[in-house]
Amino acid sequence: MKFDHPNYYPLGLMMVDLNGLKILNDAYGHDKGDIALKEVARVLNEETQKEDIVCRIGGDEFAIIFKNTQVLILDKIKDNIGRKLSQVFVENIPLSVAVGYEVKLDEVRTFEEIMKNAENQMYRNKLTEGKSIRNNSIKAILKTLTDKFEEEKIHSDRVSHYCRLIGQKLNIKTDDLNELEIAGLFHDIGKISIPDHILHKKSFLSKEDYEIIKTHTENGYNILRAADKYSNLAEYALTHHEHWNGLGYPRGLSKEEIPLFSRIIAIADAYEAMTSDRVYRKAMSQEDAVREIIRCSGSQFDPLIARIFVEEVLGFDFDSDMS
Numbered sequence: 001m002k003f004d005h006p007n008y009y010p011l012g013l014m015m016v017d018l019n020g021l022k023i024l025n026d027a028y029g030h031d032k033g034d035i036a037l038k039e040v041a042r043v044l045n046e047e048t049q050k051e052d053i054v055c056r057i058g059g060d061e062f063a064i065i066f067k068n069t070q071v072l073i074l075d076k077i078k079d080n081i082g083r084k085l086s087q088v089f090v091e092n093i094p095l096s097v098a099v100g101y102e103v104k105l106d107e108v109r110t111f112e113e114i115m116k117n118a119e120n121q122m123y124r125n126k127l128t129e130g131k132s133i134r135n136n137s138i139k140a141i142l143k144t145l146t147d148k149f150e151e152e153k154i155h156s157d158r159v160s161h162y163c164r165l166i167g168q169k170l171n172i173k174t175d176d177l178n179e180l181e182i183a184g185l186f187h188d189i190g191k192i193s194i195p196d197h198i199l200h201k202k203s204f205l206s207k208e209d210y211e212i213i214k215t216h217t218e219n220g221y222n223i224l225r226a227a228d229k230y231s232n233l234a235e236y237a238l239t240h241h242e243h244w245n246g247l248g249y250p251r252g253l254s255k256e257e258i259p260l261f262s263r264i265i266a267i268a269d270a271y272e273a274m275t276s277d278r279v280y281r282k283a284m285s286q287e288d289a290v291r292e293i294i295r296c297s298g299s300q301f302d303p304l305i306a307r308i309f310v311e312e313v314l315g316f317d318f319d320s321d322m323s
Helices: 021-028 030-046 071-085 111-148 150-169 174-186 189-193 207-214 216-224 228-239 260-274 286-295 303-313
Strands: 011-018 053-056 061-066 097-104
Touching: 011 030, 011 071, 011 111, 021 030, 021 111, 021 189, 021 216, 030 053, 030 061, 030 071, 071 097, 097 111, 111 150, 111 174, 111 189, 111 216, 111 228, 150 174, 150 260, 150 303, 174 228, 174 260, 189 216, 207 216, 216 228, 228 260, 260 286, 260 303, 286 303
Parallel strands: none
Antiparallel strands: 011 061, 011 097, 053 061
16 A cells, blocks of 8 residues: 555555444435445545545445544544434435544564554444434334325324224233334335335226335334334234235235234234325225225135224124125
């Protein structure tokens, strides 16, 4: 490395990693991820001098070489980078980076050692700060979806409520009940990746539109599994459209292969959708929706959960003739 020379000592190396790039890409597409990378590059260039060398060295990583620098200078630059990026939003997610740096004072240590130390410091920062940042990003994504589509906010809130009621009737313990409620709230987060014109469509979906809509389960899985706090919810987002008879999507799971919480969400989701107005149809009556839950019990829905929902949550007789 040509700058590894006493003329340039103290030689500083700063490693910078953009937090949450995968979540941005999964939720909003790679175009938004590219915008985030360009914003990081812009801030890095603003906070460095002409003689400093700024380069992108990987998918979400940058490196900066500082000639004839000091630790205090690098520490100030690090703080300035973090402060400036916290004021930059892509969609409604504030940008943040993990930073590590090291200074080479003499020829005793190799440049490779300096680079390894800077990288290790960066990864330590990413571990300690990254969890909170990813969790907050998930909340921001859900807020973006529900702010854009009031219908989605109402739907998610009601599904979450029905999930809790079903869970209580199944005697699910409190900690798991809270997770089930959150799972109901986040089950459709993958819709953030669906084009707005499909979610806004005022007529019935075409076959092509429906195939795109179906990808929201996998999109939701990819988004949620990236955040530690919500990683358990990823499986429920993925499998809440599986059917008891194995004819659902995306995996074609059946019966107890489908996670319990997903089987609960499936019923809460379907009932809420049927009993709510949509731009292309009016809501079903409660009685008609109950008939549909009963009709699909044992095919689309877990028959035990369907019965508990109809009888113990909604207060209808599962076996009566409702015609």
